Amino acid sequence: MAAVTSLGETPITAQARVPRGMQSRRRRRLNVFRYVVFTLFGLFFILPPLAMLRFSLEGAKLGTWSVTAWRQIASYQGSGIPPLLSAIEISLELAVITCAVTLVLLVPTMIWIRLRVQWISRTFEFLCLLPLTIPAIVLVVGLGPIYNKIQHFSLSALMLFWVYVILALPYAYRALAAGLGAIDVTTLSEAARSLGASWLSVMTRVIVPNMRQAILNALLLTTALVLGEFTIAYLLLYNNLQAELYSISRNTPNAGVLFSTATAALLFAFVLLLILSFAGRRRRGRG
Amino acid sequence: MAAAATTETGARPSRAGRRRSIPAVAGTFPFLGYVAVFLLWPTGIVVVDALKNPNGSWAVSNITELGNPLVRGYFIGSFKLCLLTSVLGAVLGAVLAYAVASGNPDGVVRKLYLSASGVLAQNGGVTLAFAFLVLVGPVGLLFHASWFYQFPWGIGLIYTYFQVPLMVLVFLPAIDGLKVQWREASESLGASAWQYWRYVGGPLLAPAFLGATLLLFANALSAFATIEAWENQIAYVVPQQISTALSSEVGLSNVNVADLLALGMVITVAIVMTAYALLQRRAARWLR
């Protein structure tokens, strides 16, 4: 149809055919739809954490209330089991390290590929999506010998970051690719180069600032991934947050501290992501 | 200058251009090296060991074991669960994504739901299983339903809890890419909402939607921690059986069987992800 091809323009003659009330009726229907959807989904998502919260405030007998479980987060230590707090610390530090390494690895490489080595971009995308294909439980079987060698250098659980970067690749890649695709990298870099900037300057001072939102997204996703990762840490016998929670769940009849820690972890990640999302300025449309 | 080469020949820099002492592709070597060591090599180990015997000799015929009815049963279990949760998650997630996308792009609601999605998409394992336990157990807060313990209904509902946020995260950019002008144009021509979706919005979103569904499918296939913490007296799905093969203490532990099942999973997910990649490329063409 002829009118559709002229995107962005509404033919003046056609305007008269639109009933006056249609726009506002559509708007109202849309709003009703949105409120219903947000309520239903909001309920669905909030109920399990609410249940966890309720049980975290459970006293020794069903029906009583107590905040012991929350205070125990800092002090919980089954004899012989490392304290919960150290597992939390480890997970947080892992998140920071993984984010840093992922960005350092991906951002320059993606910009470089976009600018200079475009023929490799299909392969690159494939490699970045590959970790989704290989489940963690499969990966950990093959990682045994490699981690054996790593453990000769360092026994710290922070060494998990090597494989966490791989796990984060698909999510970080998508976020960064969306951001990179939205800016005209070639023109920007040509302009900067013609003004005498080095490649490093082009990357750090021209392109990266334009990718702020995308980088933030990548950071959010990577952090959430590290805080929630269980399988590899557990099977490689490391003590990160999720593995520690699993141990506690299997070994204590008083599961209160499990619920309080889980609720706290969820809340923390959520608040962190919310803050980060306000920190980024959203760019509207590429139309 | 490479930049000059770009302007002459368009966006694609010519490889046969300026000779440099180090080819430009060397810039990707750090990444390639990292991936080779921590992704390709472990995968290689798994694939190779799948075709070996416990004593180390080759047994390529192992691959026929994948047709064994017991093994087929695990894959069928996995497929049932994955199909259920990926379709459910995709449909529900698409609805939620649309609701989020049609609001204020800088608004609080959008940020709230995006942050929640980012957190909940990764939230699985023992904490999620426990949360549902306290909701739906005999002393649960909500109700007690015995269908909840049947595979795949109960665990399917739990999986949906992280599938829907993942769908929102993956599908939202596609809905964002639907230009407002297209809707306005179709309305100005007298199309109803249904006609818009049927002829314009639907076909445009279809590749992205299908691609996202495939991603959810792969995600459900690989999920392990949640079902392990929930119901682990029977191995319903392949990852549970892999765990049994790795850590069974009654004498049924066999690393090569674990590797073989892993190989089966890799093949399955590879097929799914290839389809996803093709669909994504098609979707991107329209929405760039």
Added chain:
Amino acid sequence: MSKLIAAAKQEGTLNVIALPPTWANYGAIIADFQKKYGIKVNSALPDGSSQQEVNAVKTENGTAKAPDVLDIGMAVALANTSLFAPYQVSTWADIPAAQKDAGALWYQDYGGYMAVGYSSKFGTITSLSQLLGPKFKNAVALNGNPTSANAALNGVMMASLAEGGSASSIADGVSFFQKLKAAGNFSPVQATGATIKAGTTPVVFNWDYLNLPSYVGVSNWKVFIPSNAVLGGYYAQAINKNAPHPAAARLWEEFLYSQDVAGGQNLWLEGGARPVEQPAMSSNGSLNGAAAGKLPTVSGTPVFLSATQATDAANYLAANWAKAVG
């Protein structure tokens, strides 16, 4: 012995694995060992399986994190003797001959009988067939997957014996659970302290020392061992051949097998498990009588699975369990 203590203190650390604190009183055992000798105990993977312990030995071989000592099920012990170092504790003679390896590569440590623990809201259970009744809807659980976990396999075997079968075939046990599933009484949910407290799994098949009210965490918990199905199982100790702390490992074993009033054997007894030196200790008077009196009484002759019987059971389960209760 004093040389051993000095060498162990010099090493200063001990790596243990898969020792949950509420399993047969390991929490107190680890704490007491640390206090007595000042050696720090690193407890990894508290709820790992025996196979995971062995996997850890292999993957972490040569590092300072490798497990020094293992507490494993018999099937895994027999299959992995090449990883162990021989060692005879000072009370070696008090371990019955049938419960230790002639070459001192492994030696049994404690055991118990397979029991059914249940919430007292069900009244008193006197026979397994009661579990098929309607008030047990979604209530009955095992401790894990029988093709994977030792405790679960023995749970099914105990049901098999109770149904009139013999130790050489687990088929009757599988069909019992099949009937349970058909009646809607089988709960596939992983039974843990938390699920018991929440009431999701009010009936659990587990070793008697894991069905103690103190372990389970609810006070109205009762234990029942069928008189015609007394199935016993012992675990075994072993020392890693390439242990990073060999002296500490051997001192740990000495502690575990010591017959002192505060030694390992009595501590296990306090945890509700039967220590392997119990017969010798009750004749020489070092047994903690009060703790021994608290053990559940068993009537009937105990049955212990032989290695072949265990393997046959495992193979049968591998082929039939998922079909029967899936």
